[in-house]
Amino acid sequence: MNSSVSPQQLAFASGFAALPATHYTKLMPTPLPAPYAVASSPAAARLIGLEPDFLRDTDAIALFTGNQVPEQIEPLAAVYSGHQFGVWAGQLGDGRAILLGDVPAANGGARLELQLKGAGLTPYSRMGDGRAVLRSSIREFLCSEAMAALGIPTTRALCITGSDQMVLRERPETAAVVTRMAPSFVRFGFFEHWYYNKQHDELKTLADYVIDTFYPDFRTADNPYRALLTEATLRTAQLIAHWQAVGFMHGVMNTDNMSILGLTLDYGPFGFMEAFDPHHICNHTDQQGRYSYARQPQIGDWNCHALGQAMLPLIGSVEGVQAALRIYRPAFAEHFMDLMRAKLGLRTAQNEDPELFDALFGLMQDGRADFTLFFRRLAELETARPQQADGVRDLFLDRAAFDDWALQYAARLQAEDSDDAQRKAAMNAVNPKYVLRNYLAQNAIEKAQHKDFSEVARLLAVLERPFDEQPENDHYAALPPDWANDLEVSCSS
Incomplete structure (x- = not known):
């Protein structure tokens, strides 16, 4: 691939669409009136060979808003189910996210899917309007890129486009679309959907797609499906160890928000720990504290067991499922201890x-x-x-x-x-000076709501270098001001 291409030159395909049509609905995004550029990530753009200023023209803005879709693209919304706050919720699906397709990675690695979040109604929108708001889109955009810079597995955020069209949440807000990227957006809930609907042929088709696309070596395993569950469990354990080590709280660890590839997925009411409290709940919708900081490792284990239940018909025995799941606790403990030793030098x-x-x-x-x-x-x-x-x-x-x-x-x-100078350098390479504190995101959001997107760009630039001293940006590393104690983040976005 050319090292620098325009959005119109992206070579779209759709590997996910090779699955049977029962796994998705093909549909076009719903256009937004008069869209405009809000922010873009040059680092994410490089992953697919886009030029750094790719969002400069109206055609690119239209593409990443969903207003103009190239002829070769057949966008789709996927169906899935899941457990929400520990309760079976039944069918869910992409209620406001529409997959454009996948494009080649610039470095020759795995292809990356491009998904528009906030692109309009789908058959899975339930009572929603299919839209995302500028507030939550900025939070997801900044945190996706911040987590990547911290070295934590995550979906990426390519750009945000906005519109003056109003949508109603707790109050009227303007709409926005964030373009997300990942090798795959397949979630634990995809597997649960087919298991609980007793459609084991579709379950097998989905698992075969994941194995053949991402883990072809598993085909030589004694039981490829047990190998897949083992790998998903291992990656999840290591991911949550990363979260704990950096003080990150996801806020909504439902099974439909868990990536089969072990990526941080769906940034809603997340938060980075400030005044340390292991029982802190970053989502004020979570009245019972199910997704508090201290419980994240346990919930990760619970979610893997939910995935194991869904994969039981493929693995063939309870013992096989249990053998795959047993890796979670020792893997989490070992990785967390390794990360803590690094943090302490x-x-x-x-x-x-x-x-x-x-x-x-x-x-x-x-x-x-x-x-x-x-x-x-x-x-x-x-x-x-x-x-x-x-x-x-x-x-x-x-x-x-x-x-x-x-x-x-x-x-x-x-x-x-231990040598003090060497230890300091090693610790500063793993302990960030800059994280996306809620008040920093709020400052950027409030300016953006008045069409001033400069703080989003400045904050992104700081968060892309979290371990560097950046003395000119010391104020971004300061303790939160008193007014930040009143900030609340919920599932509403």
Whole structure:
């Protein structure tokens, strides 16, 4: 593929459309009046060989709004089901997302699907209007790209287009479309749909599509479907370990929001942990706290069991399903421990590490220390003078409690002959200085609602380099202002 092409030169195909028509409905997006460019991601554009300023002309804006669809494209909306907040919800499906098709990756890797979120009514919209609003589109756009920069598996966001057309949520808001990219948007709920409808032939067809497209080597396994469940379980465990290590909370871990490829999927009421509270709920719709930070690992396991139930007819035995699912807990624990050691600059694994980490999280909880700032500032600690690390000590009212833990930490560093300068560099390479705090997103949203999209672009540029110092952007790493405590994010978007 040419290293720089225009949107009109993208070579669209539709691998998903090779599935039987029962898996989707072909339909055209619903045009939005007078669309305009809001934001675009040059980093995402590079993945498919687009020129950096690809959203500069009206034809590109029309394409990524769904107003003009090339003749060779047959857009579609997929059907799926799922468990929502632990309750079987039955048929769901792409209620406002329409898949344009897939295009070649610029580096010769897996093809990437392009999906328009907010592109209008589909047969699966239920009581919705098929639209997304500017507010939620900006949040998804920024967080998708921020997570990618953090090294966390995720769908990508290519661009946002907007319109002055109003849609009603808690209040009237303007509509927007975000173009998402991923190798696949297949969710756990795709498999559940066919299982609970007792259509095992369709279930097998779906599983064969995923295996043949993404895991062809599984064809030589004793049981290719058990291999698929094992891989999906492993990827999910490792993904959620990443979330926990960076303080990310998804907010709506329903089975229809879980990617079969282990990608972070569907950014709704997400949040990054600030004042540490393991029971924090970032979605005010979640009254029972099912998707709190502390419960995310458990819910990931639960969701994999739901997928395993759906794949039982293919795997053939309960024992085979259980064997695949057993990988979740040790994989999560191992990956999380590895990530924590990296965050603390530890080069070796020691038996006492779990106790050190538990004591740390207890200290952070008692002191309500800011999650991101704590790990970033901890790199400044000097092994010989751990009780003089004022930058990180200042995050705690009870400095004596921090000092006690810091002595344990320093002793652990000394036991492996840690070099302060090397450790600092290693810690700063994995502990971000910049994350998408809710108040930063809100500032960008409020300006964008007045047609000033400059803050979206500035914030994107900062978040694309989360580990760099960027002294000119220090204010983006500051503690949240008092007014941010009143921000609430719900499932409504």
